[in-house]
Amino acid sequence: MDAIEGLKETLAYGCRVLAFAGQSDIIWGHVSCRLPGTDTFFMKAAYLGLEEASPENIITVDLEGNKIKGEAKIHSEVPIHSEILKMYPRVNCVVHTHPSNAVAFSSLGKELLPVGHEACLFESGLPIYSDTTDLIREKSRGYDLAKCLGDKNAVLMRNHGIVTVGTTVGEAVMTAIILEKACLLHLLAWQFGGPKFWTDPEEAKIKRVKIYGEPGSGKLDKAFDYYVRQVKIMEAKKEIK
Ligand SMILES: [Zn+2]
Numbered sequence: 001m002d003a004i005e006g007l008k009e010t011l012a013y014g015c016r017v018l019a020f021a022g023q024s025d026i027i028w029g030h031v032s033c034r035l036p037g038t039d040t041f042f043m044k045a046a047y048l049g050l051e052e053a054s055p056e057n058i059i060t061v062d063l064e065g066n067k068i069k070g071e072a073k074i075h076s077e078v079p080i081h082s083e084i085l086k087m088y089p090r091v092n093c094v095v096h097t098h099p100s101n102a103v104a105f106s107s108l109g110k111e112l113l114p115v116g117h118e119a120c121l122f123e124s125g126l127p128i129y130s131d132t133t134d135l136i137r138e139k140s141r142g143y144d145l146a147k148c149l150g151d152k153n154a155v156l157m158r159n160h161g162i163v164t165v166g167t168t169v170g171e172a173v174m175t176a177i178i179l180e181k182a183c184l185l186h187l188l189a190w191q192f193g194g195p196k197f198w199t200d201p202e203e204a205k206i207k208r209v210k211i212y213g214e215p216g217s218g219k220l221d222k223a224f225d226y227y228v229r230q231v232k233i234m235e236a237k238k239e240i241k
């Protein structure tokens with residue numbers, strides 16, 4: 001398998017890992033990754049669940065959001081991906097999902113506090129996109145969302161979902177999984193009056209690097225590899241049945 005086919009397979013695994021981790025929302029939610037050295041990217045196709053993504057149904061899209069290769073349909077929210085990938089050369093992968101805990105948390109208007117380790121990954125700030133709760137179908141909205149992301153690794157889209165980014169598929173996917181858990185822990189604490197204690201900002205900075213590593217360090221990819229192994233085991237069991 002050459003590097004490009006390998007990337008397609010990794011992207012498909014990225015989608016299936018998100019589904020495995022509970023971020024499937026019927027046929028909604030999508031992941032993309034840049035084709036290195038080009039103005040194009042691979043993207044999950046529309047009308048399929050995240051768990052149905054495979055190298056065969058991945059489509060190729062340009063940075064203007066036009067499908068240039070593939071039989072399957074393109075998601076209408078493609079500007080989320082095209083505008084972020086266009087604006088930030090540091091980003092190679094974009095995830096957009098509607099995970100329940102993050103969406104519920106986004107409605108509270110509260111700051112995400114490091115109740116556990118997870119929110120430390122967002123210690124430098126978690127931007128909130130609140131221009132609209134509607135779909136991001138227009139380039140102008142995609143551009144505003146990309147601006148909102150800035151130099152951060154995630155955006156909470158109020159009453160809608162999340163966007164996470166990474167230098168690799170593994171980083172962006174793991175950032176989505178970790179953000180959802182951070183929101184879950186926060187919601188749990190709020191069921192009992194809200195957190196009384198949390199990690200202080202200095203310690204959160206240290207923990208972010210110690211546990212999750214800097215972008216490009218490969219630490220989050222190791223966690224992603226764990227999830228890929230679990231997905232392979234689950235899929236192998238299904239095949240036997
Ligand atoms: Zn959406």
